[in-house]
């Protein structure tokens with residue numbers, strides 16, 4: 001875990017006179033799982049939107065694997081290897097779970113995304129889709145229409161679709177938001193096993209601190225647009241300024257403990 005896959009330099013986004021993100025410097029190391037946390041309004045979404053190309057930075061640079069991607073549109077950034085999960089928006093509800101993954105794989109392998117190509121399914125793509133669904137633990141659902149599976153399973157399907165593009169960097173936006181505690185446990189375990197496989201680099205935003213501390217190798221703590229601290233979960237837990245930033249929001253949110 002040494003060379004950075006993503007380098008952020010002096011990244012700033014202003015809305016009018018206000019800096020939503022201010023002068024952030026950060027390296028995301030190949031194969032690590034990095035989480036971004038911070039109180040409401042800290043600038044996490046704005047930061048994420050700049051990395052995925054949905055927002056143009058006011059200042060600063062973003063480099064992916066040595067290539068400057070600052071200000072490129074989302075489709076170009078996605079082609080260059082940053083894949084972002086959107087909460088279920090990408091799923092075709094009437095297709096089966098497996099066909100959904102096959103559509104993405106077909107596009108990745110240079111075939112048309114059009115449905116008639118799915119009808120004449122390619123054996124290699126079919127097998128690849130099955131393997132991905134197995135990795136996500138949803139292969140038993142492969143022949144179900146996507147619209148009938150549970151919310152938690154849809155989120156896992158969505159992650160399978162993101163991974164189908166073989167991204168260099170996977171952005172997961174609140175991967176457990178809206179899940180039941182059981183779905184959250186299952187999803188956390190799965191993401192952890194994907195991360196442990198060493199095949200992926202994850203940049204995750206997540207409000208659930210238990211999930212963050214379970215998954216992250218390192219955590220970027222944002223506060224009022226600035227980088228308050230970046231370090232290991234153990235370092236973050238004991239960092240006085242981090243604790244101070246969270247107190248007054250939800251007490252001890254950062255440690256996952258409830259204060260008496």
Ligand SMILES: Nc1ncnc2c1ncn2[C@@H]1O[C@H](COP(=O)(O)OP(=O)(O)OP(=O)(O)O)[C@@H](O)[C@H]1O
Pocket residue numbers: 015019020038039040041042043044045046047
């Ligand atoms: N399009 C916009 N126009 C003006 N101000 C914005 C815009 N987007 C975000 N902001 C402001 O930038 C600041 C950071 O917002 P952002 O949504 O990035 O924070 P966040 O950490 O993701 O918050 P939350 O945890 O509540 O989602 C806030 O003060 C917000 O009001």
